[in-house]
Amino acid sequence: MDLSDRKQKILQAIIDEYIGTAEPVGSRAISKRNELGLSSATIRNEMADLEDMGYLVKPHTSAGRIPSDIGYRFYVNSLMQRYQISVEAVERLKEELFNRVNQLDVLIKKAGVMASVLTEYTTVFTAPSLGRSVIRKLDIISMSGANSLLLLVTKAGLVKNKMIDAAVDDYEAAELTAAINRVLSGKTCDEITESDFEEICELALRETDIDERKISLVIGYVAEWIRTLGESEVFVNNSRAILQYPEFSNVGKAREMLDFLEDKDNLIKIMESGHNTEGVGIKIGAENDFKELENTSLVTVDYKIGDRTLGQIAVIGPKRMNYAKVIASLDLISTQIDSILKQFTEGEG
């Protein structure tokens, strides 16, 4: 099961080569690199061994070899060199993320875009989960007219709003806002229960002279809204990147993949499946739960506030992706988000 040092070097050379060219690599190409000082015949023998052991695969008899999923896995776990992201790229990322971004959803959206810019692959990210976000403030805002506006701000700086079909005047808005915040402020959406809303209604009924029907109408809207806010949202960036790679050079395959990426339910499942890993998670080819992804690899990272996970950012690319670069990029982005959020929330009570 163990690989000799030489076999490892050869495997690494093959994978490095294949990642660059997307062509099956032959013994001669490796020999010519002259890093190992071995003839093609020797390499050929070693390659045959590596194939027997399952690390390499031949597309057909007279082609070179390409890495198997197991080969990639070994590469990722043991062989891969650390990738150093250029100072300029880091600077650009910092500037992009820090620059006047003080709303969490905007920050994450930018982070998702930057991930696809850095890696040149398709990225998927989930919007910050409201279920796990702590409510800072929930306002009802009176509009002159037949409706009013609900406004929710979380501690991490996420802002959501919703127009409702209920007219409230300034007094009612202020009183209801106060009642709501006395009960909900500091809770996460997941923690809020039916009885919280009952409590709000009682509070409003007892301490204000707002019409009971109006209270229950408005609080009903709030309750319904909070429920829907818990639902996950996913976004895809740069999905057309897959057209760049020879793996998808036929339109049919490409379209299948794009269709797959369009289906939010799939994406949510993917993101959930990537979630149970520490730091950067990698799924190679058939390791993915979806058949549609059997020719791609998925690299995911969580973003969190403190130790509360808010969502994930993922990169989807061909199995022969530049793992080192992708991992370094996601790592960088997640630490940046972390430090921004820390700074962003520490002023708060």
Add this chain to the structure above:
Amino acid sequence: MDLSDRKQKILQAIIDEYIGTAEPVGSRAISKRNELGLSSATIRNEMADLEDMGYLVKPHTSAGRIPSDIGYRFYVNSLMQRYQISVEAVERLKEELFNRVNQLDVLIKKAGVMASVLTEYTTVFTAPSLGRSVIRKLDIISMSGANSLLLLVTKAGLVKNKMIDAAVDDYEAAELTAAINRVLSGKTCDEITESDFEEICELALRETDIDERKISLVIGYVAEWIRTLGESEVFVNNSRAILQYPEFSNVGKAREMLDFLEDKDNLIKIMESGHNTEGVGIKIGAENDFKELENTSLVTVDYKIGDRTLGQIAVIGPKRMNYAKVIASLDLISTQIDSILKQFTEGEG
């Protein structure tokens, strides 16, 4: 220049056929339809005439004919049959648009999606222009912490928010909100000038006891924000639809097109160029200002509130698109938006 009745019928038959099959159509195919009772030889003669007149084009000697841009133009202007959208589709659209949508941006987004669902083509739409929207209310909301939230609601139901790096307490928020609304409420963003903000500052300074520096800080943020809000935003739906059509069966072409659709500046220009038309505007092939669109057609429609244009919805598809259906769909959607917005704003003062 005039086309005989028979020539028109033949041209129509050719275009109808070509729209369906995407294959050059030959004289025999038209003859076999048996609508005209003419032999293929006769049709052949007429087709030769139509080619001389510029309505048809031959890809090569021994292929059938395809319509030229001029041919399509004549078809669209004079030949095309009215398309009747199915009752179910209309119902679905109404339900989708009316159902609990009371924010303009959400409504337009849904309309854009529905346009691509109905037509099965790529759609582009501009977000409602804030520059031309009348401000209903601009609120400053106090957050417990180092920042506060700006909230803008337009008469048509567009909601925008922005976190700013300035702490205000409830008193300051209420007073500043009042001052701002006394000056800005009822104006469109385009109408607001520098002196409006000066007026707000004076007002706040004279009638409240808020610190002068804080007033100018906050109002400065508001001014800056309002300026940026004037910028156009465009969105693309279902861009992968282009992969469906044989015109883009090679990945290179498809990618070029997708890249083009990704560039928001292009899209803004496209939408602007489509704008100066009444009702539904159609640009066929080379009629478009962009070389990238020379093999596509663009159908645009404005959506407006009263007589104030807020933005556009456009369909981009192959030149052999089903014009009748696309036009009918956009027409339907724009009238629906119109009636919703009418109903939506008529309650207001």
Add this chain to the structure above:
DNA sequence: GTTAGCACTCGGATTAAGTGAGTGCTAACA
């Protein structure tokens, strides 16, 4: 253990021939 040499494999490119949809023209017909 390493390597040179060689027969063998097989996908991809190249070429050649065949196919068929379509055209344009001509001559006959109503």
Add this chain to the structure above:
DNA sequence: TGTTAGCACTCACTTAATCCGAGTGCTAAC
């Protein structure tokens, strides 16, 4: 005079045959 049948011709596309070369596995010599 308009319509049509007939026929030679064109040309993209398909299929088959051939060639080419990168790559392999195996063997024998170093």
